Amino acid sequence: MEQALDIALTVNGVPVSRRVPARQHLVDFLREELGLTGSHVGCEHGVCGACTVRVDGEIVRGCLMLAVQAHGCRVDTIEGLSDSKELARLQKAFHERNALQCGFCTPGMLMAAQDLIRQGKRVSREAIREHISGNYCRCTGYQAIVDAIEEVMQTEVIPREVPHGQG
Ligand code: FES
Numbered sequence: 001m002e003q004a005l006d007i008a009l010t011v012n013g014v015p016v017s018r019r020v021p022a023r024q025h026l027v028d029f030l031r032e033e034l035g036l037t038g039s040h041v042g043c044e045h046g047v048c049g050a051c052t053v054r055v056d057g058e059i060v061r062g063c064l065m066l067a068v069q070a071h072g073c074r075v076d077t078i079e080g081l082s083d084s085k086e087l088a089r090l091q092k093a094f095h096e097r098n099a100l101q102c103g104f105c106t107p108g109m110l111m112a113a114q115d116l117i118r119q120g121k122r123v124s125r126e127a128i129r130e131h132i133s134g135n136y137c138r139c140t141g142y143q144a145i146v147d148a149i150e151e152v153m154q155t156e157v158i159p160r161e162v163p164h165g166q167g
């Protein structure tokens, strides 16, 4: 019988404790145990990005990380970032620009896009493409996705650098 281990973590700001199979992947734990089905499972091999979640502030592939590896971590999913309105501007831009069709890639795409937005930099379209290159979309051709991310990035308030000797 497979070994089970006790884990405690914070998911979308809520403390969670469970006994989990040692080899259960984080995305399966989130979907099956916690009912957070917004993170999708596509390739299960770390290729498509559909399972992207945030762990301690960094985006990771939920299909490559074990649930037990998230013990003691803060995990944020598409549901959490959506509820907190952190993704509101990206979601609006995706909607307005038709940056989704079937929507299967969209949760992971938004997680990856927000990871770039929160870096607080304005970067080129090429750099946007590079940043989302680990997230596959079979429907849109990416153009509208890049447009949406670029739009949000351009309206982002970038902290002004304080000149030396001031502030
Ligand atoms: S399901 Fe995890 S990267 Fe494809």
Ligand code: FES
Pocket (backbone or CB within 6 Å): 099, 100, 101, 102, 103, 104, 105, 106, 136, 137, 138, 139, 140
């Ligand atoms: S909208 Fe269908 S895979 Fe991206």
